[in-house]
Amino acid sequence: MKEMLVGDGSKAGSSGSSGLSPAAPTDNGEAARRRKRLVNLTRPWVLLAPSLIVLAGLLLWPLIQVGKLSLQDYKVKFGGGEATFTGFDHYKDLLKSDLLWKTVLPNTVFFAIACVGLTVALGTAVALLLNRLGPTWKLICSVSILAAWAMPAVTGTYVWIWLFSPEDGMVSQMADSMGLIDAETTNWFTERLPFYGIATLNVVHHGFPFVAITVLAGLLTIPKELYEAGELDGANAWQRFWKITVPTIKPVFLVVTILSTIWDFKVFTQVFLMPGGSGSNPDVYNLGVYSYIEAFAKNDYGAGAAAAVLLTLLLLVITIVYIRTLFRQGEEDL
């Protein structure tokens, strides 16, 4: 295939060999081969260059900048910024602050754990359900799952806020009519726990379809004979799931778990848009929101950058685990 990529090279060789002089063809062939090698060497980089330039300029360079920024005090001035080097002060302040250890990190971590656990559990249950349905209902359920998946984070968040909105929201009204709460005085969004409960519902609703569809694809690869053998040995459905399904498609579970972890650690929009989530209620900060507020609401770009670097490092660790998992599986033929 490599040889075929340079059509004109082989043509030059063949026209050379038809000549009378014995020395010319070897020279020609040599030159053609060298050119072919050069084209083979440069063409992939020529094709890659535009993308790499864009990625380097807009993703890699900003990452370096955010690292640099986290070591500075940056003041926005008219027509440019003014930076003073401060060393690791922002990191020291950040790591010493009560807000980080008592609010921001627990919010981020426990929220991510709850979301990942529920997303993977629900997604797996739905995949098992889909696997048992006939074609018509499977199609109906698949389309409804896709609808949940396709719901943009922004509008999905607004719908959940509306459902739980104090006084007028549907859930508040229903809970009120059942005598559980007083809709006039209950605000779900002011306390940490109900706030993140609603955010979890939102994120799981948006995230489980990916798990369901990926796990379903995995289920389809499991040979039926394994289940028949299990049944003959007297294993019930619960045992068959844990002893046959889980071990056989363990790689699939690993991948969806790690990817969900990466996504749920950096949830921003779904928290930021909720009442109090954009800065007025420090109790509900997560790491992403905290970084954004420090930078853009308090104009402390250095401190915001330090928090952003912390989040990036956390995600980088998870990403490395993810890539190693992919490689060990050997599924991705890189």
Place this chain on the structure above:
Amino acid sequence: MTTRRTPLASRIGLPLAVAALLVFTLFPVYWMVSTAFDPKALTRGSDLLPSGVSFEHFDFVFDRGNFGQYLLNSAIVGIATILAAAVLSLFAAIAVARFKFKFRTSVLIMVLIVQMVPLEALVIPLFIQMRDYEMLNSLLGLSIVYIALSLPFAIWTLRGFVAAVPKEVEEAAYIDGASWFRMFWSVLLPLVGPGLVATSIFAFITAWNEFVFAYTFMKGSDKYTAAVGIFQFFGENTTSWGPVMASSTLVTVPVMIFFVLVHRRLGSGLAAGAVKG
């Protein structure tokens, strides 16, 4: 011997589970759309059916909220994003799928790592960068950021589509005397076309849905994208949920239609690890 022991449980359990699934997935969508059409949206409480059907919230959103402009802005940014992202990612995908070269694996891993970076870490330096270049509040500046955001997923997905084209087809073109570019134009491009369309639609959805950058960069209200424009219907103390849900419906419905249409083609790419919808 292998008599099914659970006919009753599955006869009741299965429909129950399906019903629960349909309610959980579709109820928020239903509530959004039905509130958008409900003339008495604010006071509907827990009434499952809207009190009537009217377009007044949509009229309000377009006449008073300038939402047509925001939808147009979103469309412009989205189209600019897919045009650039499609061309760039196709070239890059051909490079990594069709050529063996040094650092190929490193390039692929870098692409994978780069898309895991949290947007909140990028928004601070990019904001400062764009401000220095006076590209804030410009649809072009926003499009450039979105091109970068959608590239990793597009490269990763298109790589699969390019690799799926049999090499023999290409070789046949060379034997017929085609140059590389002729082969690309007449053979590879038509065969990768469907994948390219699906990837482009996904890039469009990424740009259409994005919030953080649009919210941070676009400070002039005539430059809002639709996802940011909804925000203005939130009042100080009360929120007019009719217009909020009407504009949310306008943002959501096209995405859902596109997503259901293209997801099958993207299946493997979505699983390979990328952007959430």
